[in-house]
Amino acid sequence: MSAPAASLTWVVTTQDAAWQPREAPQPTRLAGMPDVMLRPDRVRQTMEGFGVCFNELGWRALSRLSADDRDGILHELFAPGVGTGFTLCRMPIGANDFSADWYSYDEEPGDLALEHFSIERDRDTLVPFIRAAQKEQPALRLWASPWSPPSWMKTNGHYAAALPWPGSGVENGLRPDQVGREGTDMMIQTPENLAAYARYFARFIDDYRAEGIEIGMVMPQNEFNSAQVFPSCTWTPEGLARFIAHLGPVMAERGVEVFFGTQERPAPSHLATVLADPDAGPWIRGAGFQWAGKGAIADARRIAPELALYQTEQECGDGRNDWRFCRYAWSLMRRFIDDGATAYTYWNLALDEGGVSRWGWAQNSLVVVDPDTGRFRYTHEYHLMKHLTHFLQPGAQSIEAFSWTGYENQLAFRNPDGSVVVVMQNDLAEETTATLALGDTAVAVTLPADSFSTFVFAA
Known part of the structure; x- marks a missing residue:
């Protein structure tokens, strides 16, 4: 100039x-x-976009508000040129830790043909949530990942992988002998089971497409190293590669990309292992990182500079929504974007006051709803996200x-x-x-x- x-x-x-x-x-x-x-x-x-995750408890919180207030919030978050202008968002495949409770799309044991597959539950929650956002942002892009496969596809036969935290006051029904461990495959690794799970993804894509909701990318597992009290499933990189070899072709038939992730450990070898697999590596178009995975993203850019690299979940806070955590959130934004992230995903769009999940974890959100009064407020982190996104144009x-x-x-x-x-x-x-x-x-x-x-x- x-x-x-x-x-x-x-x-x-x-x-x-x-x-x-x-x-x-x-x-x-x-x-x-x-x-x-x-x-x-x-x-x-080049930044591909910024967004949030559509969660059941978020829709429940927004549903406590008047229609005008709810529409105003979605206008503020998604309409171009108004507030944050979100364009690239995440959603779960089945239940996640901010669902009202556990569910999958097929809990009929042994149903490899998926005759009982159904997204009916989502038609009351995630489908109207996403449609309301699409109304404000017609160009909204979506990607998805599961927190757990159907329980019968797993070695422990349960949606969770860890016992409840002592003193949490919640239960998940897991027995001590069902506890999972990092570095193991809790998904049953038979070809028949993996192929059925790939078809499970395909049915999810097809059924959402029938609802007018296009999903452009999937990741095979949220936090594949973490055994959690809520829906979760540990995988080894080798196990993920075996599954991606099945998943890649059925997603390609539908024009859906496959990313590696989400990775929550600072270990570049995880991505490298999958990319080196001749049956899995060619399907990978990007990789997603969250939490301690921020320690792997710079190396991922070095290992595979052709891949898109997403920040997939901002660390969640503690339900206080205070200025202290907002300041910390800024350090995360800087770290991920400086290290090459092309997308940045906040976690909960909205929660009730306190932000406590079904499994006892209090977390932050961009909007807090008071369930007693039906009033809401935007949090510090909302305004920080607005500072980052409001003036950015597509292709920034x-x-x-x-x-x-x-x-x-x-x-x-x-x-x-x-x-x-x-x-x-x-x-x-x-x-x-x-x-x-x-x-x-x-x-x-x-x-x-x-x-x-x-x-x-x-x-």
């Missing part, structure tokens, strides 16, 4: 005041060394924001129209100044104490 930008937009959020437009300083010609040099010529990755690219003076606390993007978006945190307890440079243009700003700022340099 050879001349000062024509305009600059600035929005600020603090713990006490969210999404406050500020009068932006007038850009000037660069003179001297800036604190942050924005380099739109140094593109890192992550760019280098170079600093050598301790100002490394930002993410920057270039939109297809040439505008540049910068999201910054001032994590100090006092104001701090920073000079941002874009080509020959500079702007000196004073960032409020303990705040998030988004700047938009017009094209």
Whole structure:
């Protein structure tokens, strides 16, 4: 850019005041060394989208609200140019840990022909939830993963893999002899069982398509290393490869991609093992990472630079929805996007106050509903997500924001129209100044104490 930008937009959020437009300083010609040099010529990755996961308890919370309030929330989260503008979302295949309780689409023991397969339960929950979002965002893209196969397909014959936490006050009916272990295959590894499970995925895709809901990608298992008190199933990378060899062809017949994941361990060898398998590797088009899997994503980009890399679930918090966790969530966003993630997925869209699941885990959400009053509020993390997504256009690219003076606390993007978006945190307890440079243009700003700022340099 050879001349000062024509305009600059600035929005600020603090713990006490969210999404406050500020009068932006007038850009000037660069003179001297800036604190942050924005380099739109140094593109890192194209962002495929941002979103949430559609969960049963989220729809239950929203259903407590008036139709106008519920529609307003979905408009705020999904409508282009309004709020967060989500475009790429996740959904479960059957029950997950934020379902009302356990279910699968076929719990008839030994039904390898899937004669009892049905998504009827979803027609009361996930189907209307997704349709309501699609109404606001017709271009919404979806991907899906199971938390557990049908219980009869597993070695322990149960949906869970761990005993309830002591003192949790919940039960899952698991016996001590049914407990699973990381590094084992809890899925029965016979060819007949794996082939039936691939057809289970296919029926899921087909039946949702009949509802007018297209699912463009699947991952074979949520957190395949974790034995959990809620729906879960451990797999080895070798076991996943055996299943993907069955899954890949039936998904390809339907135009659905297969990703590796979701991975929640910092072990690059897991992805490498599946990619090296001649019957599984050719089907893999991307990989998904969450929680401690953030320690593997940079290596995944090195091992397989051709793959799309998704952040698949933001860490969930503790139901307090406080500023402390919002600050931590920003560190996760920076880590994943800096390491090459092309998509970023928040977890719960909405929950009742306290956010406690059927299995006793309290978690955060973008919207909190008071079940006693029928009122709701947007949380700090909602406004943080809005800082990241509101000004980004489809096809936005992550760019280098170079600093050598301790100002490394930002993410920057270039939109297809040439505008540049910068999201910054001032994590100090006092104001701090920073000079941002874009080509020959500079702007000196004073960032409020303990705040998030988004700047938009017009094209």
